Amino acid sequence: MIIDFHTHYYPDDLAYRALHGVDDVCEGDNDGTYRGLKKAMQKAGVDRAVVLAVCNRPEHEDKINSFILGCADEAIIPFFSVHPYSENAPELVRKYAGLGVKGIKLHPNMQQFRLGDERFPPFCRAIRETGIIALFHCGKPGRTPTSFDVYPSDFLPLMDILDPERTVLAHTGGYGVSDSELDVLRAMNVYTDLSLASSQFTPDRMKSILESIPADRLLFGSDAPWRDISASLDFIRASCRDDTALQLLLHINAEKLLGLNG
Numbered sequence: 001m002i003i004d005f006h007t008h009y010y011p012d013d014l015a016y017r018a019l020h021g022v023d024d025v026c027e028g029d030n031d032g033t034y035r036g037l038k039k040a041m042q043k044a045g046v047d048r049a050v051v052l053a054v055c056n057r058p059e060h061e062d063k064i065n066s067f068i069l070g071c072a073d074e075a076i077i078p079f080f081s082v083h084p085y086s087e088n089a090p091e092l093v094r095k096y097a098g099l100g101v102k103g104i105k106l107h108p109n110m111q112q113f114r115l116g117d118e119r120f121p122p123f124c125r126a127i128r129e130t131g132i133i134a135l136f137h138c139g140k141p142g143r144t145p146t147s148f149d150v151y152p153s154d155f156l157p158l159m160d161i162l163d164p165e166r167t168v169l170a171h172t173g174g175y176g177v178s179d180s181e182l183d184v185l186r187a188m189n190v191y192t193d194l195s196l197a198s199s200q201f202t203p204d205r206m207k208s209i210l211e212s213i214p215a216d217r218l219l220f221g222s223d224a225p226w227r228d229i230s231a232s233l234d235f236i237r238a239s240c241r242d243d244t245a246l247q248l249l250l251h252i253n254a255e256k257l258l259g260l261n262g
Helices: 015-020 034-044 061-068 089-097 120-130 152-158 179-187 203-212 229-239 243-258
Strands: 003-007 048-052 076-079 103-106 133-136 167-169 191-193
Touching: 003 034, 003 243, 034 048, 034 229, 061 089, 076 103, 089 103, 089 120, 120 152, 152 167, 152 179, 179 203, 203 229, 229 243
Parallel strands: 003 048, 048 076, 103 133, 133 167, 167 191
Antiparallel strands: none
């Protein structure tokens, strides 16, 4: 069993623009569509994938979530999106959580919100009250830093509101993460996905990081279609020589977090 905890796909008519409209490189042969993701999953031997949506603007939830939640494929596990600055944002969280969706994706850079905004704590309380998973993009949105970049230390003031057992800080604590921020991540009882790891760490550095973060807090992720799933798997397998830890990060932790074991 392999679960990719960090993927995306887009409507057929928007996929090309989505992939070429951000400041990042797009690797692999995934075209950014549902079919492209399924093909990449099959090639890599991935059984299930968490697919993440991002509501870029307040009050655009209906259109974005109706698309991402409309997939009837059991191999796809969609996370919804709500903009924290939308009117009645906490109620929107409760609405989508009430539909049985397992998690929400938040992207401070693309959504342009601040963790310290006074509107954010009520939003976080709604997330915790509903028991859903909160997955946050961390670090740069691409090759260029922005004023909205967040790293593990930025979440510390919120950890008395967010449930660490239901929080995922993506990209090993952030695309462009520093050694000091990795130290903070190690001390937090949150999950982290390993998407984009090959873009910022050598195999030896990744090996050291994997050995220093509790194995039961690691999740495999590729960030497909931005990165190739097969290549991402190869990188993690080359970096993690402990089979017990490898099985935890490839599927056991994700199964527990997503409640897939009944």
